Amino acid sequence: SQQGEEDPQALSIQEGENATMNCSYKTSINNLQWYRQNSGRGLVHLILIRSNEREKHSGRLRVTLDTSKKSSSLLITASRAADTASYFCAVYGNNRLAFGKGNQVVVIP
Amino acid sequence: GAVVSQHPSWVICKSGTSVKIECRSLDFQATTMFWYRQFPKQSLMLMATSNEGSKATYEQGVEKDKFLINHASLTLSTLTVTSAHPEDSSFYICSANPRQGAVAEAFFGQGTRLTVV
Numbered sequence: 001s002q003q004g005e006e007d008p009q010a011l012s013i014q015e016g017e018n019a020t021m022n023c024s025y026k027t028s029i030n031n032l033q034w035y036r037q038n039s040g041r042g043l044v045h046l047i048l049i050r051s052n053e054r055e056k057h058s059g060r061l062r063v064t065l066d067t068s069k070k071s072s073s074l075l076i077t078a079s080r081a082a083d084t085a086s087y088f089c090a091v092y093g094n095n096r097l098a099f100g101k102g103n104q105v106v107v108i109p
Numbered sequence: 110g111a112v113v114s115q116h117p118s119w120v121i122c123k124s125g126t127s128v129k130i131e132c133r134s135l136d137f138q139a140t141t142m143f144w145y146r147q148f149p150k151q152s153l154m155l156m157a158t159s160n161e162g163s164k165a166t167y168e169q170g171v172e173k174d175k176f177l178i179n180h181a182s183l184t185l186s187t188l189t190v191t192s193a194h195p196e197d198s199s200f201y202i203c204s205a206n207p208r209q210g211a212v213a214e215a216f217f218g219q220g221t222r223l224t225v226v
Binding site for chain 2: 033035040041042043044045048088090092095096097098099100101102104
């Protein structure tokens with residue numbers, strides 16, 4: 001089954017620094033999505049990148065997609081303490097989303 | 110964006126009792142909703158796909174008699190954990206999409222923290 005898989009990293013960075021997370025998947029996809037989850041809360045959609053797109057920006061977020069390597073990255077620039085959360089990638093297939101393991105990001109003020 | 114509301118946000122129940130969790134799409138109709146389970150510091154595991162007007166589709170390994178799903182209207186799906194046991198303690202999250210099809214971002218409820226004592 002399709003499944004996004006992040007590099008199992010817990011990132012701890014200083015405010016103002018950039019945070020980069022990676023995600024790999026195994027099968028062909030229609031799109032790849034990134035979500036954010038604050039502790040004990042539901043997920044919030046951040047950005048969706050289609051399989052025919054290579055890069056997408058949304059505010060301080062930058063997502064890349066390399067379908068030849070079946071991988072994606074999420075970059076958060078100029079991080080803020082409020083960016084502290086877990087970030088998940090998800091791939092869409094068989095009418096459902098399959099989520100990766102998640103990356104916990106801590107931004108130190 | 111679309112709003113999905115989940116209730117309750119937390120619940121504590123005794124072993125052997127049943128607990129019902131509601132998932133509502135507040136500003137759109139959803140023929141399909143999804144129920145996930147999440148253990149601490151882990152990813153979301155899809156439990157079942159809730160289909161309005163028909164039976165839910167359960168993922169492999171999920172007991173349908175244990176986790177009853179009802180999707181009686183286009184805006185409401187419920188998950189009932191029957192005869193709950195401590196191992197059922199977890200974070201349960203629902204999601205729905207305003208648009209069907211492949212290009213569809215999901216909107217999630219706030220989640221329900223279930224603790225079975």
